[in-house]
Structures are given as structure tokens and as C-alpha cells.
Amino acid sequence: MGNEALGRGLVEAGCTLAASYPGTPASEILESVVRHARETDTDMHIEWSLNEKVAYEVALAHSYTGKRSVVAMKQVGLNVASDPFMRSAYLGAPGGMVVIVADDPGPHSSQTEQDSRLFALFARVPVFDPATPAEAKGMIEPAFDLSEEFEIPVMVRPTTRVCHARQNVACETPRSLGRRANFEKDTGRWVATPRFLTRLHGTLNEKIATIARDRRFYPHLMSRGNDNRRCCIIASGVACAHTCDILRDLGVWDSVDLYKVDLPFPLNEDFIADVQNRYEDILVLEETYPTVEMQLLSQRVTGRRSGNVPGEGELTPDIVEGLLRDFLDVGAAEQGAVAEPLGVPPTLCAGCPHRAAFYTIKNTFPQGIFPSDIGCYTLGMNLGAVDTCHCMGACISQGAGFYHAYAADGDDFPTVVVTIGDSTFFHAGIPALANAVFNGARIIVVILDNATTAMTGNQPTPAVGIRADGAEGQSIPIPGLVTACGVSFLRECDPYEMNTLAGHLRDADRYIRSDEGGVAVIIAEHPCIMDRTARDKQRVFTVAISDDCTGCRLCVEEFECPGLVYSDEEERAFIDDTVCIGCGLCEAVCPVGAITITGGGR
Amino acid sequence: MMKQQIVISGLGGQGVLFTTRLLAEAGVAMGADVLTSETHGMAMRGGTVMSHVKIGGFWSPLIRRGMADTGLFLAAATVSSHMNFLKEEGYAVINSPNGGDLSVDATAIARDMGSFLVTNLVLLGFAVQKGTLFCPGDVMRDVITALSPPRYRSVNTAAFDRGLTITGGPL
Numbered sequence: 001m002g003n004e005a006l007g008r009g010l011v012e013a014g015c016t017l018a019a020s021y022p023g024t025p026a027s028e029i030l031e032s033v034v035r036h037a038r039e040t041d042t043d044m045h046i047e048w049s050l051n052e053k054v055a056y057e058v059a060l061a062h063s064y065t066g067k068r069s070v071v072a073m074k075q076v077g078l079n080v081a082s083d084p085f086m087r088s089a090y091l092g093a094p095g096g097m098v099v100i101v102a103d104d105p106g107p108h109s110s111q112t113e114q115d116s117r118l119f120a121l122f123a124r125v126p127v128f129d130p131a132t133p134a135e136a137k138g139m140i141e142p143a144f145d146l147s148e149e150f151e152i153p154v155m156v157r158p159t160t161r162v163c164h165a166r167q168n169v170a171c172e173t174p175r176s177l178g179r180r181a182n183f184e185k186d187t188g189r190w191v192a193t194p195r196f197l198t199r200l201h202g203t204l205n206e207k208i209a210t211i212a213r214d215r216r217f218y219p220h221l222m223s224r225g226n227d228n229r230r231c232c233i234i235a236s237g238v239a240c241a242h243t244c245d246i247l248r249d250l251g252v253w254d255s256v257d258l259y260k261v262d263l264p265f266p267l268n269e270d271f272i273a274d275v276q277n278r279y280e281d282i283l284v285l286e287e288t289y290p291t292v293e294m295q296l297l298s299q300r301v302t303g304r305r306s307g308n309v310p311g312e313g314e315l316t317p318d319i320v321e322g323l324l325r326d327f328l329d330v331g332a333a334e335q336g337a338v339a340e341p342l343g344v345p346p347t348l349c350a351g352c353p354h355r356a357a358f359y360t361i362k363n364t365f366p367q368g369i370f371p372s373d374i375g376c377y378t379l380g381m382n383l384g385a386v387d388t389c390h391c392m393g394a395c396i397s398q399g400a401g402f403y404h405a406y407a408a409d410g411d412d413f414p415t416v417v418v419t420i421g422d423s424t425f426f427h428a429g430i431p432a433l434a435n436a437v438f439n440g441a442r443i444i445v446v447i448l449d450n451a452t453t454a455m456t457g458n459q460p461t462p463a464v465g466i467r468a469d470g471a472e473g474q475s476i477p478i479p480g481l482v483t484a485c486g487v488s489f490l491r492e493c494d495p496y497e498m499n500t501l502a503g504h505l506r507d508a509d510r511y512i513r514s515d516e517g518g519v520a521v522i523i524a525e526h527p528c529i530m531d532r533t534a535r536d537k538q539r540v541f542t543v544a545i546s547d548d549c550t551g552c553r554l555c556v557e558e559f560e561c562p563g564l565v566y567s568d569e570e571e572r573a574f575i576d577d578t579v580c581i582g583c584g585l586c587e588a589v590c591p592v593g594a595i596t597i598t599g600g601g602r
Numbered sequence: 603m604m605k606q607q608i609v610i611s612g613l614g615g616q617g618v619l620f621t622t623r624l625l626a627e628a629g630v631a632m633g634a635d636v637l638t639s640e641t642h643g644m645a646m647r648g649g650t651v652m653s654h655v656k657i658g659g660f661w662s663p664l665i666r667r668g669m670a671d672t673g674l675f676l677a678a679a680t681v682s683s684h685m686n687f688l689k690e691e692g693y694a695v696i697n698s699p700n701g702g703d704l705s706v707d708a709t710a711i712a713r714d715m716g717s718f719l720v721t722n723l724v725l726l727g728f729a730v731q732k733g734t735l736f737c738p739g740d741v742m743r744d745v746i747t748a749l750s751p752p753r754y755r756s757v758n759t760a761a762f763d764r765g766l767t768i769t770g771g772p773l
Contacts, residue, residue, distance in 0.1 A: 001640075108641065132637070132661065165663035166623070166638040168630045244661035249669075317666045344613055344679055346649030376647060455647075562648050578709060578718040 002133035002162040005169045006100060007032020009140035010070050014177035015098070017045045017062040019055035021427065022456035023074035024109035025163040026102035030072055031457070034469050040174045048459055048468045051392070051427040052077035056084045056099070060153075063093035064190065065181035068144055072100040075116050076391065080428070082119070085153070089123045090200040091189055092151035095179070096144040099125070099155045102163050105287040106314040109455075111374070111391060113312065115289035120155045121265045124208050127155040129237040129264050129286075133167040139262070150207045159287055161238040161314075212266035219259040219271055223247065231281035232257035233327070236264050236292055239285040242317040243324065250321075250330050261286075267295040283308075283327045287315050302327060348379045350563035351535075351583035353526030354419075354448050357495035358385035359559055359589070361417050361446065364505045368415040369402050371395040373429075375421040376455045377448050382560045386419065393428025395420050400432075400441035407442070415509050416443040422478060423453035423461045430481060437486040437519045442512040444505065444520045448495075449478060450528040458530055482521045489520035496526055498588060529581060541584035541597035543575050548594035559589045604634055605658030606736040607665045611684040612676030614641075614648045617722035620749075621674065622653040624726065627745045628737040629657045639663035650680050652687075657736050672734045676708075676722055693734035697725050704732060711764055719754075720761035727765020739766050 006029050010018060020030035030046065037044045045062075049055035052073040062069035071081070078085060078101050085099065101116040120127035128143055130136035136158050147154040188196045211217065219234065222244065233256055235243045240260045247253040257279075261267070264286065275282060276298055284293040284303035293303040302308045302323075309315070309323060325332060348355045358380040361370065372378060372386040373395040380386040388398055399418035406413040420429050425447055436443065453459040460466040465475030482490055489511045491504040501524060508520035527534030543563075549572040556566045556573055563580030566573050573594075584597040608625060612618045622638050629636035637656040654665045670687045678698040688694055699707035708724035715724075723746065730739050743759055750758040 132663070161639060161663055164640045166626050166636065166640070167663070168636050238662065241661040242664065246662075246666075317662055317664045321666060344648070344650045346614060346647040349615070349647060379647060578713070 001028060001032075001164060001166050002130075002136050002158055003028035003102075003164070004032040005133040005137035005167070006072075006140065006156070006158065006163075008036045008169070008171060009137035010098070011036040011040060011042050011044070012172050012174045013068065013141045013144050014175040015044070015068040015070050015144070016177075016179070017059055017067065017069040018072065019047050019049045019058045019069075020072040021049055021052045021055055021077060022423075022453050022459045023077050024456055025104055025160040026072050026074040026077070026100065027456040027459070028163070029100060029102075030468060031459075033070075036174075038469070042174050042176075046468045050462065052081040053084060056081040056088075059097060060084060060088055060093060063095035063097040063153075065183045066095040067179050067181060068096040068098075068177065070098045070100060073102070074110065075101055075103045075114050076111060077101070078116055078119055080392065085125075086123050088153050089125045090197065090204050091192055093147060093153045094151050096148040097153045098140065098143045098147060099153050101155055101157050103157060103159045103288065105159055108160055111389075113288050113314075115287065115291055116155065116157045117264050117291040118289045120157070121291060124204050125153055125155050125265075126208070126211055126263060127157050127265050128262060130156065130158050130162050130262075131238055131241040131260070133162060133165050134169045136162050137169055146211070150211065152204070152207055157237075159238055208266050211263075212269045214268070215270070217263040218268045219261045221257060222260050223253050223256065223258040225256045226254055229256070230279050231283070231327070232259060232275070232279045233283045233285065233324075234259045234261060234275070234292060234296075235284070236261040236286040239287055239315045239320060242315070242320040243285055246317060246321050246324055250324065250328075252324075252328055252330060256328060261292055264292050265295070267292055272296055281327070283323065285309065285315065285320060285323065288312075345382075346379060347382055347560060347562050348376060349529055350561050350579045351529045351581040351585070352376070353450060353495045353524070353529070354380060355383065355559065355561060356498050356526075356585050357419070357446060357448055357501065357524045358383040360495065360498045360501045361385050361419070361505065362558075364502050365415045365417060365509070368417050369399075370417055370419065371398040371402065372419045373421065373424045374455075375424055375453075377419055377421055380419060383558065392424055393420070393432050396429055396432035396436055396443075396445055399443040399445070400436040400439065403441045403443050413442070415512075417505070418443055418445045419448055420445065421454075422447060422449040422451065422463060423459075425478065426462055430485065433482065433487070433519065433521075434485040441519055442517050444508045444512060444522065447478060447482075447521065447523045449523050449525045451525075451534070452528045452531060454528045454530060458528065478523055482523070487519055487521045489518075490523070491521075492523040492525060494526050495524040496583070496585065498585070529583075535581070538583070539600045540582035542599045543580055543582060543584060543586065544596050544598075545573050545575055545590075546594045546596060548592055549573050549590075550592055550594070552591065554591060555586055555589050555595065559586055561586060604632070604736055606656075606672065607670045608655040608657075608672045608674065608735070609652055609665055609670045609684060609687045610655065610674045610676070611650075611652045611680045612722075613680065614651050616651075616676045617719065618651045618653055618676060621676070621722045621726055622655060624742065624745050624749060625655045625657075625735070625737075627749060628742050629655070631741055631745060632737060634736075635659055637661075637663045650683055652680070652684050672729070674725060674729055676725060693729075693732070695725060695729040695732065695734055697721060704734070706765070706768060708765070711768060712761060715757065715761055715764065717757060717761075720757055723758050723761035724765040724768070727762040728768060729765075731766045731768075
């Protein structure tokens, strides 16, 4: 997998610190570093940090000591880490620092499809754009070399189709650089008050200008046209991989000049001039923003700014094929445009403890407002118990914002029930909770604590106390953090006990409306059912639906468990025993008692 | 040079990713260049999932519509969504009790064997048996043995072997 290749490349390059926060499509990078460091007996500090900003800063200081470090994240993680990222371009990174930012054109599992190469341009940080997993691995060493040569962080920007592609990749023996930590104090640089910054900014500009003149980064001519057409294709990242395959399939390889851009920023200066001089028609294929296209400063480009290349969405091979056929006059494809089928939408797993929490919240407060957050539990929207989802940690602050808006209109405000996962709470929920308490919000915050970061592959959270490499760390229990944020109403329960949770919710609602009321917190604790060890300890019932079923569809629609299926022919619900895990929660949902549970062994 | 493009389609949790890895490793074992592409994240929670396997010299990990030689459909529900990736003469191997010659009720067979989790391996064995995949059965069995966690190794290979010998078509 591309992410595994990246992890291997980092270990081979003599990197001694890796920090990350999980997020699709970047999560497997750090897991790969753990595995390959262990397999090759390489000493490294590897951590799941609490968030991307923290991860960035840990890695940055490692580089200050002259050692190689990496920070890996998904594209929206860079938004969180943007503060240290922007300034590190000015101050530099002497030991070699690689910033891997995985973009998600499409998006497949993200809240934006932003182009981190443009972020690199904004920060004035060089960025590599790999087209394949093998290339992603191959770019790690050059990225470290460039970083050390110019004392500047260097970004490597794979996309989902590189991260989650698999390819056979050769492994080499890891290098040991044998560097010892040596932080050289220089207040003018590392403290850099405003009076130093103009000079540092000038130095950064010189570095970028020098790199832009470096012949090593002149785009590769992959295929040379055999006629005198003054046209060329310039492609970057996986769009270039698609282009290579399609040109061959169409039988037009070697009929057009194809350039592959490995370093989209800064785009090579001579290349920009050569393209201007040589070509009348230029097609630029890149994801997701016109980063190369803008630097070409040419009006002769067919691309995003000309409106030919779609301005949004993934540049799929089908779209690339259409663009190439148009540009090269090959004739249209035989099949017309295919409408994208919707397919089956995702749902919370059968037996997911979040479903029990959401069902209870929705039933207790049918008129409530439900801000939620990023994770599996966003799927609570299927149960009507998630009204907003914005960015990591936003739910608590948005909940407070809702409260203040309604409260300003009078005394009667709707119950705002915020849901946030345990990992998201650690990531960005803690400052938001302290803020909500301090500024007098009256909301209920339900922390859905399933003891893992489930959506991205079950990475441990600080509360679990297991570090990235599997070593035991100090556990940081969530209740203590909640209390420390000034919360005086705190309850804990298992959401599988839906009646108990409902009781806590009603108590919490009375509390937030009382004279001394403020933020009420309920921690709903039940391990993720994807965690086999925890699940093996859970009671398993045999669930059945009797002929008493009236076909009211309530269990299928309101409870929305994939283990419950509705038969249109028989006009009633059935249990799908290929999906049902026997949690037995649906028994309480059926209004006529047709769902029965028996057994209950572990 | 051996070249084959395969799509694997199903619902999250059905083992699409594991099946993809098995095909990729089988390709590597046979000395071919391999590229695959997978779905991760939100869609894995029970939604429609598809992965692509390309054996032979390719650059792009994705298969265009109408270009796949073979499709493995782990769920009948996703056939309509992904059938258009197949070439006209491509093979559609479908987990379904009531399809054509290339259909088999892998879910029922897996249920017989005591675990729905091996549905994908039954279908994979069936696809190999019908000659729709680039790799012979013994190569794939070795890969399954090597990649399965110890506690699932014997049930996985048994499910694959069932698929290799089962009679397909309407039951």
C-alpha cells in the first residue's frame, strides 16, 4: 500500500521521529513506520499525537536538534497544523523535516477536497507529488535531502489513489545516520521576533527561487510526440499515472509530448519559459486545484481555469480519458456519460454502541438540536440524531453557539445535545469544553467513548494508555479532564443501558435549565464492537422477530440497524443473521414486542 | 506478458480489502507487477465498496469503465452499481443463489461452514475454478495460508477449497 511504502521509505531514510494523528487517507503511514522500525530493529520515537498541530511541533523540534523527522496527516489535518507549518517555512528545519499531507480528491472520506500543494505554495514550502506508491517511497529520501540542503521543511503530497493503492515495491536496508541531538541556540532564528522576520522572509524567498532554478526538478519528458504539433500535456500525481495508461490504450503514446511534474511547487523556472516558447496548446492535468496551471502564467492552457477540466471532484481515469480524447482529437468514447449510481450508503455497524446512544438521545429530546462531529458517529445522521458536522471538535463550540443564539431570544431554549467521540474530544474538544463552561453555555455534551479511534482503523486514544508502538503509556482518563474544564454535572454509563442513559439525559436537561446550570457532560462508555477482545466479552443473544410484526418499519427506519431488514413482499421485518451480532438492543425498540431475545451467553 | 484487470465489489465488512490483498500477493508471487486500489474510511461502514486489481504493466491503480476482464461481486446488491466496469466479454462472478453459470450462493456455503466471514473466500475459489482469474488454485491457496491470521487459517483455506470444487449456477 502507498502508505506502507511511505512508512518503509521513512525508516530507510534514517528518520528518527514520526508523529501523526489518524485520518483517512493517511492513517496507515504511522502504522507502517511502527511495523518497519520493529522489523528492521530501527530505533525511533513514534507517536500518535493528540492532534496534527501537536504532532507537527514535536517533529519540528526534533529537526531543530539536527535529526530527521516526519509528521504525517490528512489534508484537513494541515488546517489544524497550519500555525506551526507557516512559520516553520521562515525559521527552517536543520535536521531534515518531511511533512506528509495526504489529499482526498473526491472526497472519499473528508470534509473538503482542498489541494495541499496550494497550501505549500501559500507557505512557500517545496512539495513533491507522487503518482504511484513506488514513487511515494522513492520521494522520501530526495525530500529529506532537499530539506537539509535548504534547511526548510519539505512536503510530500500523496492522494487517496496513491495512499490506498498497492504496488510491489523493493525494500532496502534502513540507513543509520547516527546523529546525536544537538540544538544550537539562535534566538534571532528560533525565537524570531518581528524585527528578525523580514530578513527570514527574504531568506525563504531566496531558497524558493534557488530551488525553482534547480535542474533536478525540471519535469520529466515521459513521451515525445513524433509530429510537429506544438501541443503538450503536463500532468502531476496520479492524474499522470492515468494519462500514461490511457495514452497507450488509445494508441497515441509517442504522438504528444507528456511532461510529468514531480515538484509542483516551486515549478521549475526554465520549464515555465520553455513551455511558453514551445507550445501553442497545453493540457494540464492535476488534482485538485490548478497549482501547476497557475504557475505556468499562460493563456494557452487547457485546464481548470479555462473550464475544460472539472473544477471539483476526483479526476477519475474516465474523466481524464474524455479530456485526452478532446485535446488530441481522437474521437469520443463509445459509451456515453455514465450516471454515477448511489450505491448502498454507509451505516453504523450492527451492535454499535453509538446507535444505542443516538436512538436514546433522539427519543428523549425529539425537538432537540444535535451538533456532532467527525468519526463513525457522524452516521448518527441516519437516526436523525446528528444535525451538524463541521470539523474536529467543532460540535461543542457550535452547541454553545446554538445555545447563545436561542437564549438571547428569551428564556425557553431548545435542548442542545452535542455528541463527540473520545478521540475527537482529545483532539480539539478540550479547549471547546472549557470555553463553553467559562462562557456560560447551557448544553448537554455526550462523549461517545468507545475506547478507540474507530473510523480510521482503531488507533488507541490517550485514555486507553497504549502508545503507537504498543507500549504501555500513562492513561489519561476522560472524567478527570471534564471535571478540570469546570464541569460540575458529570455522569457515566453504558449506552447499551438505554433506560439509564435516558435518565441521565433528563437529569442533565433539568440541570442545564436550573439556576446554577451550565454544561452537563455524560460519558457513554462501551467498547467499539470492531474490537474483537472487547466484543468477545459481550453477551450474545439470539434475536428473532415473531409473526406479531405489524410491518410498521420503526425498527428499520428509526433504529436503522443493518441487522434488521424489511421484506416488501412479506410486509414485515426480519433479522439478517449474517449481520446481527446479537446485542439484543432492538428488543426495546419494537412497539408491539415482536422482537424477542433469548440466550445471552458470552 | 500476463495482464488482467479485476474489480471486486461488495459491502463494507464483507472482506473486499482482504480479497484484494490476496489477489495482489498472488500476482507478486507469480512475478507480475501489481497495482491495486481500495476504499477506506467512512464507506467501509457497510456501504458500497469497490477495489481494483491490475496485474501486469500499468501506471494507474484505477480501472476505467468497460475495461475490467473480471468482476468479483460479493453482494448481489452492488452488481448494478459496478457492472459497467466490465468489458462486454468480461466475466462477472456473482455471489447469488439465482444468477447464471458464474453465480454461486457463497453466503449459503459459508453459512454451512459455520462462518459468514469466509463468503469472500468461497467466491474467490469459485472464480479460480471457473478460470476467470490469472492465478492457479495452488498459488492462491499458498497466499491465503501466508496472509490469514493463525486462528482463521484452516477455515479460510477450507472455504477456498470448497469454492474450487463447488458446482455453480442455480441450486
